[in-house]
Amino acid sequence: MNIKNLIREEVLxxxxxxxxxxxxxxxxxANESPYDLSPSLKSKIFxxxxxxxxxxxxxxxxxxxxxxxxxxxxVTSDMLLVGNGSDELIQIxxxxxxxxxxxxxxxxxxxxxxxxxxxxxxxxxxxxxxxKQFDLDVDSMLEIMAVKSPNLIFLSYPNNPxxxxxxxxxxxxxxxxxxxxxxxxxxxxxxSGKTFLSYLDKYENLVILRTLSKVGLAAMRIGILxxxxxxxxxxxxxxxxxxxxxxSQITARLYIENEAEFQKQxxxxxxxxxxxxxxxxxxxxxxLYPSDANFILFSCSFDTDSVYxxxxxxxxxxxxxxxxxxxxxxxxxxxxxxxxxxxxxxxLRTIIFGEELKAK
Numbered sequence: 001m002n003i004k005n006l007i008r009e010e011v012l013x014x015x016x017x018x019x020x021x022x023x024x025x026x027x028x029x030a031n032e033s034p035y036d037l038s039p040s041l042k043s044k045i046f047x048x049x050x051x052x053x054x055x056x057x058x059x060x061x062x063x064x065x066x067x068x069x070x071x072x073x074x075v076t077s078d079m080l081l082v083g084n085g086s087d088e089l090i091q092i093x094x095x096x097x098x099x100x101x102x103x104x105x106x107x108x109x110x111x112x113x114x115x116x117x118x119x120x121x122x123x124x125x126x127x128x129x130x131x132k133q134f135d136l137d138v139d140s141m142l143e144i145m146a147v148k149s150p151n152l153i154f155l156s157y158p159n160n161p162x163x164x165x166x167x168x169x170x171x172x173x174x175x176x177x178x179x180x181x182x183x184x185x186x187x188x189x190x191x192s193g194k195t196f197l198s199y200l201d202k203y204e205n206l207v208i209l210r211t212l213s214k215v216g217l218a219a220m221r222i223g224i225l226x227x228x229x230x231x232x233x234x235x236x237x238x239x240x241x242x243x244x245x246x247x248s249q250i251t252a253r254l255y256i257e258n259e260a261e262f263q264k265q266x267x268x269x270x271x272x273x274x275x276x277x278x279x280x281x282x283x284x285x286x287x288l289y290p291s292d293a294n295f296i297l298f299s300c301s302f303d304t305d306s307v308y309x310x311x312x313x314x315x316x317x318x319x320x321x322x323x324x325x326x327x328x329x330x331x332x333x334x335x336x337x338x339x340x341x342x343x344x345x346x347x348l349r350t351i352i353f354g355e356e357l358k359a360k
Contacts, residue, residue: 033216078230085223104150
């Protein structure tokens with residue numbers, strides 16, 4: 001058997017998504033919440049788990065969750081689809097839409113899964129570089145849309161890895177001019193407070209994604225899609241019958257009941273992010289980019305490999321971008337606790353101003 005004769009070219013020609021596990025006491029690389037759930041919330045989850053019949057399938061389609069999220073977001077339950085993280089919901093969209101010569105458009109740089117999932121599902125991808133302010137080059141996008149008519153456009157809001165929210169008027173211009181689906185991925189909404197929810201009544205081609213991964217529930221993989229009822233009706237045909245396990249459903253219900261507590265924790269992360277930004281700004285050779293998310297993108301005037309690996313030696317893991325262009329010499333640090341941020345700053349100053357960077 002020749003495997004290469006059986007696998008599609010789009011799969012053969014790419015690398016698997018890389019999420020290397022590097023063991024470090026301080027982990028500031030994956031945009032997770034630095035705070036675990038409170039003991040009281042955890043005990044509620046454990047009490048719920050005790051009632052689960054492990055020999056039975058979970059509730060198909062998560063109707064109870066959709067009813068809860070519909071009240072939370074002020075939409076009807078037929079506008080909601082719940083998934084195994086927003087990654088599954090992205091995949092559902094890509095499975096459902098037609099494949100054509102140029103069906104998917106994304107700005108770059110952005111969340112890597114948009115392109116990876118699109119290629120894995122047989123789509124061609126149009127990439128449009130962001131401008132120098134990390135905003136959408138909307139004129140170029142509109143020109144390409146007029147010719148190529150992409151079926152799906154993914155926009156991360158705020159954008160990962162740049163951290164900024166795109167100009168909302170540019171997103172609305174795209175919504176007005178396309179007949180395709182525009183996905184506004186609000187994974188970091190809890191830190192920006194900016195949303196396109198109010199635009200749903202105006203644009204039937206708008207889809208909003210949310211996830212609970214960034215507010216302390218990354219382990220449970222809970223994603224939410226919000227769109228027009230006719231579109232959600234079709235997407236539901238693609239969803240696997242029991243796509244969200246019973247434990248994740250219990251946890252998601254807990255989130256709905258305690259949303260204010262989770263948001264309070266997110267607000268604390270924003271405060272820690274702003275403190276971290278202020279301190280990083282004081283370090284010569286570090287160049288910061290404003291953030292609406294729970295992380296900060298920065299470039300530096302030093303050898304980024306030396307900085308990155310010196311931080312790992314000190315037990316601190318951040319994200320380094322091995323790419324040319326707009327992200328050259330850039331790294332991304334997730335906001336940690338005040339103590340974690342302090343240790344990161346102290347290590348960074350030591351590396352930059354101490355002898356160890358000069359020696360490398």
